[in-house]
Amino acid sequence: MSTSTPGPSRCTTPKKTHALAVNGEIYNHQALRAEYGDRYQFQTGSDCEVILALYQEKGPEFLDDLQGMFAFALYDSEKDAYLIGRDHIGIIPLYMGHDETRQLLCRLRK
Numbered sequence: 001m002s003t004s005t006p007g008p009s010r011c012t013t014p015k016k017t018h019a020l021a022v023n024g025e026i027y028n029h030q031a032l033r034a035e036y037g038d039r040y041q042f043q044t045g046s047d048c049e050v051i052l053a054l055y056q057e058k059g060p061e062f063l064d065d066l067q068g069m070f071a072f073a074l075y076d077s078e079k080d081a082y083l084i085g086r087d088h089i090g091i092i093p094l095y096m097g098h099d100e101t102r103q104l105l106c107r108l109r110k
Contacts, residue, residue: 009046017077018055022048024070024092032065048072055083 054062
């Protein structure tokens with residue numbers, strides 16, 4: 001039985017330098033929490049919070065470490081950059097586009 005909180009969530013890193021909006025479920029979150037728990041202070045019980053820990057440790061290359069169904073938008077305030085991603089099959093819909101000012105918009109849907 002999983003003790004995580006799957007589904008849509010929002011969370012930030014302890015120093016509030018990275019913010020995550022995510023929908024989905026990370027199947028291997030317990031193994032990832034065990035691996036990164038000594039280097040990252042988890043703030044929630046969300047299975048998807050491992051995305052923040054992995055991003056801080058590995059940068060965008062962490063995506064291959066995730067097993068599950070997910071779509072997310074991560075903001076890195078230190079780099080003033082966004083990372084938007086989803087699982088390799090695209091189970092969770094992720095819609096992206098630009099508004100009239102060419103600002104990027106994205107929407108995560110269940």
